[in-house]
Amino acid sequence: MTTFSLSMSISPGPVNLTILSSSINYGVKKTFAFISGATIGFTLLLAAVCFGLYQIIVNYPILLDAITILGTALLVWIGWNIFKAEGETIQTSEQDHAQIPNFMQGILMQWLNPKAWIAAVSGTALFSASHNQFYLALFVLIYFVVCYLSLFIWGVAGQKLAGFLNIGQRAKVFNMIMGAVLIGISLQMCWQHFYS
Numbered sequence: 001m002t003t004f005s006l007s008m009s010i011s012p013g014p015v016n017l018t019i020l021s022s023s024i025n026y027g028v029k030k031t032f033a034f035i036s037g038a039t040i041g042f043t044l045l046l047a048a049v050c051f052g053l054y055q056i057i058v059n060y061p062i063l064l065d066a067i068t069i070l071g072t073a074l075l076v077w078i079g080w081n082i083f084k085a086e087g088e089t090i091q092t093s094e095q096d097h098a099q100i101p102n103f104m105q106g107i108l109m110q111w112l113n114p115k116a117w118i119a120a121v122s123g124t125a126l127f128s129a130s131h132n133q134f135y136l137a138l139f140v141l142i143y144f145v146v147c148y149l150s151l152f153i154w155g156v157a158g159q160k161l162a163g164f165l166n167i168g169q170r171a172k173v174f175n176m177i178m179g180a181v182l183i184g185i186s187l188q189m190c191w192q193h194f195y196s
Helices: 002-010 014-026 028-059 062-083 094-099 103-111 114-127 133-165 170-195
Strands: none
Touching (some): 002 133, 014 028, 014 103, 014 114, 014 133, 014 170, 028 062, 028 103, 028 133, 062 103, 062 114, 062 170, 114 133, 114 170, 133 170
């Protein structure tokens, strides 16, 4: 359970890239609300899937199609905002606070993130074979801790990179690359969902 949680949480995905980019531009402290929202949002999603939503998705796969489309649109929008961010310094002025991803965006991003749904559904299928509610609850708890630590590591990595990237136009170029990668990953996940 821990290995599965770690491999799904620490691997690059839309949430991780958003945290990395936000921490580079605003610091890990100001990104922590988003990290918390993303962790809690995923934990709630995983619990919902483990304790009932999984069966609904199996019976009505069109729901996963709708989530994939909505999620892709949200992730492309976030990617565009990252792409156009200036990224000159991690010290922000008051007017910049509107650009910092917040707690509710972290929750929403997980519920509309195709990678999160894949992790929740595949993890539930993998660990619900025994039909033991205790193991599913343990899985949710383990995932919460591992997810929080993994996302926080991405935040710390972003802040550590800020010193290097905030020289000249490096941060702006990095934001453009991260934004484009996030848009690309989002569109690729959507394509795979419908055409693989």
